[in-house]
Amino acid sequence: MSQSQNASPQNAWGDRIRALKNVPPVLKILWESGPQVVAWGLILRVFVAMMPWAIAKVAAWIINGVEHVLRHQGLPDHFWWIVALEVGLAVLTGILTRTIDYFDSLLADRYSHHVSIEVMRQAAQLDLTTYEDPVYYDRLERARVQATDRLVLIQQMGRLFQQIITTLVFTITLLYYSPWLMVLLALGIIPSFLGETHFAFLGYAKNFHQTPAKRLMDYLRQVGGSKEAAKELKLFNLNEYLTSRFAGLSEQIYKENIALSRKKLIGGGLLGILGTLGYYGSYAYVIWRAVHGYYNIGTFYFITNAIVQASSNLQQVFSTASGIADQALFLTDLIAFFEMKPMVQSKPHALPAPRPVRLGFEFHNVSFAYPGTERKVLKNFNFTLRPGERIALIGENGQGKTTVVKLITRLYDPTEGEILLDGIDLREYSLEDLHQEIGVIFQDFMRYEMTARENIAIGRVELPHTEAEIESAAEKSLAAGVVAKLQHGYDQTLGRRFEGGVDLSGGEWQKIALARAYLRDAQLLILDEPTAALDAKSELEVFERFAELTEGKMALLISHRFSTVRMADRIVVLEGGRLVEEGNHQQLIALDGRYAEMFEMQAASYR
Numbered sequence: 001m002s003q004s005q006n007a008s009p010q011n012a013w014g015d016r017i018r019a020l021k022n023v024p025p026v027l028k029i030l031w032e033s034g035p036q037v038v039a040w041g042l043i044l045r046v047f048v049a050m051m052p053w054a055i056a057k058v059a060a061w062i063i064n065g066v067e068h069v070l071r072h073q074g075l076p077d078h079f080w081w082i083v084a085l086e087v088g089l090a091v092l093t094g095i096l097t098r099t100i101d102y103f104d105s106l107l108a109d110r111y112s113h114h115v116s117i118e119v120m121r122q123a124a125q126l127d128l129t130t131y132e133d134p135v136y137y138d139r140l141e142r143a144r145v146q147a148t149d150r151l152v153l154i155q156q157m158g159r160l161f162q163q164i165i166t167t168l169v170f171t172i173t174l175l176y177y178s179p180w181l182m183v184l185l186a187l188g189i190i191p192s193f194l195g196e197t198h199f200a201f202l203g204y205a206k207n208f209h210q211t212p213a214k215r216l217m218d219y220l221r222q223v224g225g226s227k228e229a230a231k232e233l234k235l236f237n238l239n240e241y242l243t244s245r246f247a248g249l250s251e252q253i254y255k256e257n258i259a260l261s262r263k264k265l266i267g268g269g270l271l272g273i274l275g276t277l278g279y280y281g282s283y284a285y286v287i288w289r290a291v292h293g294y295y296n297i298g299t300f301y302f303i304t305n306a307i308v309q310a311s312s313n314l315q316q317v318f319s320t321a322s323g324i325a326d327q328a329l330f331l332t333d334l335i336a337f338f339e340m341k342p343m344v345q346s347k348p349h350a351l352p353a354p355r356p357v358r359l360g361f362e363f364h365n366v367s368f369a370y371p372g373t374e375r376k377v378l379k380n381f382n383f384t385l386r387p388g389e390r391i392a393l394i395g396e397n398g399q400g401k402t403t404v405v406k407l408i409t410r411l412y413d414p415t416e417g418e419i420l421l422d423g424i425d426l427r428e429y430s431l432e433d434l435h436q437e438i439g440v441i442f443q444d445f446m447r448y449e450m451t452a453r454e455n456i457a458i459g460r461v462e463l464p465h466t467e468a469e470i471e472s473a474a475e476k477s478l479a480a481g482v483v484a485k486l487q488h489g490y491d492q493t494l495g496r497r498f499e500g501g502v503d504l505s506g507g508e509w510q511k512i513a514l515a516r517a518y519l520r521d522a523q524l525l526i527l528d529e530p531t532a533a534l535d536a537k538s539e540l541e542v543f544e545r546f547a548e549l550t551e552g553k554m555a556l557l558i559s560h561r562f563s564t565v566r567m568a569d570r571i572v573v574l575e576g577g578r579l580v581e582e583g584n585h586q587q588l589i590a591l592d593g594r595y596a597e598m599f600e601m602q603a604a605s606y607r
């Protein structure tokens with residue numbers, strides 16, 4: 001991520017102008033959301049934009065006609081038809097305006113639908129690293145907010161288009177009568193425009209710097225109301241603590257908001273007075289010319305109306321444009337978010353994953369530090385996993401076992417060295433293909449608050465699956481016993497978030513999660529401490545099955561329980577990011593090294 005993306009906005013004009021470069025991509029997104037709706041909106045706006053001019057022109061004819069009558073020169077031809085035309089134009093304006101509102105709300109719905117989906121797609125393809133980066137998180141948060149509720153922006157863009165046309169029509173009219181009129185009007189309006197954009201920018205800068213505090217507030221609110229935290233909150237009396245931290249932050253944000261609103265009230269008010277002076281200056285000039293006999297009464301009316309319209313539309317053009325600049329600043333994050341590219345991705349002509357795997361996986365002098373950190377979690381790590389082998393990876397907490405899994409599944413790429421699959425660097429293979437060949441259940445696996453069936457089917461969403469396949473996977477992982485006890489069986493919603501949902505125990509959730517791995521017809525199965533919440537009997541059962549079911553496949557198992565570990569064909573001991581011992585249970589016991597020591601320690605605690 002570049003420095004400029006991370007830096008908070010400085011109060012500079014450059015940033016404001018740069019923000020306008022976000023408008024074209026947004027127009028593109030708008031167009032993609034609903035081309036026909038956009039086109040109709042624009043066509044109708046051209047008509048509505050011309051209406052005030054047409055209405056004023058017809059009104060001038062009517063006034064001249066009335067004057068004729070007053071001077072006893074008789075009623076002009078078609079007079080009542082002209083009056084009817086005026087009424088017709090007013091009615092048509094009303095109808096067109098409502099139709100535009102309808103198209104705007106239609107477009108707003110389509111836009112937020114389209115952007116929400118794009119945000120989800122983009123979030124899904126970004127690296128895992130990005131999720132651990134607070135800057136990214138803040139950006140995702142802002143992008144999410146920006147995805148919805150952009151009706152204002154859409155209305156503003158349409159309105160600007162309409163106001164520009166109306167202003168142009170009346171400006172040409174005024175220039176036709178006297179260029180000075182426009183100069184006077186512009187002198188009054190430009191300072192208030194600059195004021196508007198200035199405050200819009202301050203508003204954006206304020207929101208930008210408030211995002212971390214707002215994120216923290218959201219977190220506090222979420223913890224305060226979460227089911228998981230409820231027990232601890234009560235026992236540790238944490239509610240008051242959380243509430244007061246939330247209140248402190250909320251107070252700070254309120255004060256900052258008020259301070260800005262005050263500035264805006266005073267500064268914006270003073271600049272607004274300049275606009276009023278410019279407007280009345282032009283008005284006085286036209287009165288002077290009319291009094292000196294330059295215009296008849298209808299023309300006088302038409303010009304004064306043109307001043308009112310040009311002035312208010314010009315003012316609106318500026319304030320709408322500054323409103324758009326304001327919104328465009330907010331869109332900086334959305335656009336920046338869409339421009340983020342994942343580092344871990346498939347190359348253009350990536351290879352399909354080998355099936356069957358012939359040589360297996362090989363780590364060659366792999367070193368790895370998590371992005372943004374210096375410490376190497378793996379150091380010159382060398383390791384092989386051959387087809388048909390079942391390997392247990394063991395080591396104390398924090399030695400890098402899960403990291404090995406993250407590298408083999410390409411959630412991250414090594415900092416140094418390479419990982420080969422059948423002799424070819426993992427980075428050469430298609431990511432989707434590679435992931436299809438690996439079934440993995442992490443220690444912090446997800447508990448999807450969906451039905452039991454969906455929780456299992458998630459293991460292989462890319463392919464259709466039959467009822468029998470789901471049931472067979474559930475049998476293998478012992479989840480079938482869990483499902484049998486549920487009132488609605490496989491259709492039972494799990495978790496408590498949704499009505500009718502049933503929560504499971506930690507061990508029951510694990511059996512369900514394990515079924516996902518079995519559903520996948522993968523060549524490598526990885527279980528990262530998947531049985532931690534299982535009781536001893538279940539664990540033994542699960543692993544005896546695992547041993548049976550992974551026969552002929554590659555299996556990688558991470559566990560702290562030696563009763564399980566000893567079933568592996570080969571045991572690899574990790575310490576400080578290095579491979580320190582490897583062999584089967586008997587060999588390692590005979591070696592009398594780290595493994596034997598750890599084994600003895602665990603055995604002693606059972607005696």
Ligand SMILES: Nc1ncnc2c1ncn2[C@@H]1O[C@H](COP(=O)(O)OP(=O)(O)OP(=O)(O)O)[C@@H](O)[C@H]1O
Nearest residue numbers: 132370373377395396397398399400401402403404
């Ligand atoms: N996303 C991350 N960013 C930075 N450091 C990390 C990250 N994930 C893990 N680490 C660090 O890397 C080291 C190895 O972690 P890893 O999860 O691979 O250990 P482990 O052997 O699986 O531990 P355990 O037995 O506790 O699961 C730890 O010191 C941990 O603090």
